[in-house]
Amino acid sequence: MSISNLRCKECSAEFELDASFYCTSCFGPLEVLYDHSDLKPDEARRRIQAGSRGIWRYSDFLPIDGRAGDPLEPGMTPIIRADRLAERLGTEAEIYIKNDAANPTHSFKDRVVAVAIAKAKELGFETVACASTGNLANAVAAHAAAAGLESYVFVPANLEEQKLLATDIYGTNLVGVNGNYDDVNRLCTQLADQKPWAFVNVNLRPYYAEGSKTLAFETVEQLGWELPDRVVSPIASGSLFTKIARGFEEWLEVGLVGGEFPVFNGAQAEGCSPVAIAFAEGAKVCRPQRPDTIAKSLAIGDPADGPYAVAQAKRTEGGIDAVSDDEIRAGIRLLAETTGIFTETAGGVTVGVLEKLARRGELSAGEKVVVYITGEGLKTLDANRDGFALAEVDPDPASFESKFGQEVAV
Amino acid sequence: MAVTVKIPSQLRAATGGQAELEADGTTVGEVLDAVFAEHEQLKERITDDGEVRRFVNVYVGGEDIRFGDGLGTGVEDGAEVTILPAVAGG
Numbered sequence: 001m002s003i004s005n006l007r008c009k010e011c012s013a014e015f016e017l018d019a020s021f022y023c024t025s026c027f028g029p030l031e032v033l034y035d036h037s038d039l040k041p042d043e044a045r046r047r048i049q050a051g052s053r054g055i056w057r058y059s060d061f062l063p064i065d066g067r068a069g070d071p072l073e074p075g076m077t078p079i080i081r082a083d084r085l086a087e088r089l090g091t092e093a094e095i096y097i098k099n100d101a102a103n104p105t106h107s108f109k110d111r112v113v114a115v116a117i118a119k120a121k122e123l124g125f126e127t128v129a130c131a132s133t134g135n136l137a138n139a140v141a142a143h144a145a146a147a148g149l150e151s152y153v154f155v156p157a158n159l160e161e162q163k164l165l166a167t168d169i170y171g172t173n174l175v176g177v178n179g180n181y182d183d184v185n186r187l188c189t190q191l192a193d194q195k196p197w198a199f200v201n202v203n204l205r206p207y208y209a210e211g212s213k214t215l216a217f218e219t220v221e222q223l224g225w226e227l228p229d230r231v232v233s234p235i236a237s238g239s240l241f242t243k244i245a246r247g248f249e250e251w252l253e254v255g256l257v258g259g260e261f262p263v264f265n266g267a268q269a270e271g272c273s274p275v276a277i278a279f280a281e282g283a284k285v286c287r288p289q290r291p292d293t294i295a296k297s298l299a300i301g302d303p304a305d306g307p308y309a310v311a312q313a314k315r316t317e318g319g320i321d322a323v324s325d326d327e328i329r330a331g332i333r334l335l336a337e338t339t340g341i342f343t344e345t346a347g348g349v350t351v352g353v354l355e356k357l358a359r360r361g362e363l364s365a366g367e368k369v370v371v372y373i374t375g376e377g378l379k380t381l382d383a384n385r386d387g388f389a390l391a392e393v394d395p396d397p398a399s400f401e402s403k404f405g406q407e408v409a410v
Numbered sequence: 411m412a413v414t415v416k417i418p419s420q421l422r423a424a425t426g427g428q429a430e431l432e433a434d435g436t437t438v439g440e441v442l443d444a445v446f447a448e449h450e451q452l453k454e455r456i457t458d459d460g461e462v463r464r465f466v467n468v469y470v471g472g473e474d475i476r477f478g479d480g481l482g483t484g485v486e487d488g489a490e491v492t493i494l495p496a497v498a499g500g
Contacts, residue, residue: 001447010465019496020499021497021498022420022465022495023465024420024455025455026458026463026465027453027455027456027463027465027495027496028465028466029464029497131498131499163432181499182474182499183472185498185499186467186469186472186492186494188498188499189494189495189498189499190492190494192498193418193419199497199498201498201500202498203500205497205498205499236500237499237500238500239500240500256484284464285464287476288474288477289415290477300499300500302467302474302496303500304496304497304498304499304500305500307464366463386463
């Protein structure tokens, strides 16, 4: 780790490395500035390979020193080649699924929270908090419990019950806010101004967001120290999408990997698609929306990093698409049937967009496409409840045969 | 038409430390102009070329003015206008 300052992404003003998240002159977002001038790629690669089996192996590229024995260390989630999925999609591209549901609280949010909580401890905070659509709530509550910190978790009160119960269990102060995620976010921005707390995605956001770069680092390592040709990732605030790009960029800059920068395809739900619409209209800013979609974990109507996500898709000649709730449900089912991976609605969005790209013929034969599956299906079970009916039989073979109509071989 | 304007802590150096200001106006634009007349430094921080900066959110009674008429959004007597950084969340 060799971080020097926080820097405004808009006007480049520099700030101390404390709990601040926006530029005092232009309100632009702050990001962590690294000094890699002394970094030798061979040595960095050795340190990575000799490191832990999770995100702390990338401490050189994170804003905090890795913690030995982190009981909830996230990362090094499986990447699998999904040939049957490619076949069903009718594409000859090589499809890889990066299954980030395989983290301690079953979403990619463990990555950002592990970094933010380590930073919160370093800065001396005793209480951590967040504004969440659910997955972050789970992660903050769990990591705070593991670290022995007090926590406050703010969520829209109408969240999926699975996500509420799986947050409350860790003994956090769970606060259901009467409003949508953007209302929760506004409340937390105001509280962050008044309370001596570390809001992981408000006043610690510059550090928190860095955790998402580890998805890019792992992808490179798991593909044999090579870049993919294309990535497909969901977009809510746009932070994950832009930080995956930043991860690839950083490793290209320091020489840990070579080759062409991947094409970036973003995925949103039609019921909350401010970034997809801005991309389609060629706009530089996103008009806020009032979300109405089953993909609640992506339901951010006023995405903080929306303009950067649009620019990222444009720069790489990729795109940002939106899919309907029915396409989300179909995406969840398609992934489960072809890979054995059960994802939540956000993953349904991502697979839905992959399906669109394949249908439009945008995936070339042999190109390596990495699809980021960011959360677990058990958290949004209700999404695919409609149309489900259990086939019941009596406990005797004749009853089974009458229902399933097969001959018993004697 | 007196309106309360809430200022985030990082901008309070420009208001002599005040967290809340009183101003008159019938639209958000008029209220902000009244605030800028008193606290000149705030103008450049919050607006750019007469528009609200893209990483600044302005709310009237909790409602984002972009769902209304932007700076033309009307304010009632006693309303609360809140200025917040837009780069949180996600």
